[in-house]
Amino acid sequence: MTVGSVAEKQSGLADVFAAPARAGKLKVAAVEIRLPEPSLDVTPPPPRIDALIVRLQLSDYRGQRYWEDGVAAPIRDIAAGEILFHDLRRGPRLVLDQSYHALHVHIPRAAFDAIAADSNAVPIGDLDYAPGVGLEDPTIAGLGASILTGLRVGLARNQPFVDHLVLALAAHVAGRYGGMTAKPRAVRGGLAPWQARRAREILAANLDGGAPLAEVARQCGLSVGHFSRSFRQSFGTTPHQWLVQRRLEAAKDLIRSCRMPLSNVALSCGFADQSHLTRVFTREVGASPAAWRREVQQ
Template sequence: MQRWTRSRTTPNAPPIRDLSYEPGAGVNDATISGLGSSLLPALGNPDQANPLFVDHVLLAVGLHVAQTYGGMRPMSRPARGGLAPWQERRAKELLRANIMHGVALKEVARECGISVGYFSHAFRRTLGVAPHQWLIEQRVVLSKEKLRDDGLSLSDVATECGFSDQSHLTRIFRRTVGVSPGAWRRTLKR
């Protein structure tokens, strides 16, 4: 087995330490075959080939080799202006722990070490929805779990999931899921 070492040149990706391959052992790689086929017309008429196209195909070949045979994986970075991973975990933890009665954003922001205004913006940037909307979605998820228990009335489910009453549960559930909680429960029985 031979190893090829190269320095980091791709942004947002860790360096490729080793490129492992067995000399003389062939690999039928459909991606490289397809990319190579797309280059054939350009190689047949080099004077008419678009250099930008050739560069992009060769870049694609290099990235494919690095990812498939070199173990390169893009490094994830938090969205600019979003919550740090620990802040996201803590915020979700607090919101879930207070799903029945809610929690003031001021408390969640304080636990994350940021202002309320920045927290709201960063939460939306990170999760794609406002904190209140995320909490409602979590209440619907919890209500689906509770609806599996035939011993609980719809009113009980609403109370245990933080909805003000059964009609509030029904209105939000129908808007989110597309059917009423009662209809959703009946489909579980079938």
């Protein structure tokens, strides 16, 4: 499962409810949409496909006028931080008579089915929600904020990081609003030695996070969920956390052994930029890269 990202959508009414073009069978797309000028028009009908948009409102939207299947929902104020669901099978439409700012996460039905299969659960049916009604859901709001931060600082290139966020969001939606309940499984061990070796090889060769978690799992002959659980059992950490530690080790080696500019160190070790390296390095090591370099090169 991969995530396509677009930092901002500045124009185009169809962007509000249309499914992102690259969203395929199991692909999920996260898009920040910012329309600063009201269009005073109704969004065009989106393609009727079996997919859901989870919308995190990022600015207040007063007196929302909204339709599903041509039926008007009650006019409501939507507050920043509220969550709404838009079932693309039902032709959701909205009057854009004011500025609009929201995060849309597009989840196809096939992704929910894959989560159910991986959880040993029955696939979900329709979600339990009221059209056009904003909900308070701290879990989705928190995951959405993390996805949004990733889009803005370039972490969307880090596929394992974003995959975990989107899988967690989709699983939460399926459980809380779709009634999905996982059946208990027998406790299993971690990765086989060859699987652990292969996972290390792929992740270490892609410090920039360019290897999607689904591809690493496929190389190990496992589903994404089974791989993630087995990886944690084998290594005591998630694939993303393991990758962060490998980046830090590579950065330390370069900082210790040469005077390469920190901006080049960051890019060489899979960080988005120097500020990203500084944030992670300071959090994990307790000192900035520059301060650590002065200490070890004395």
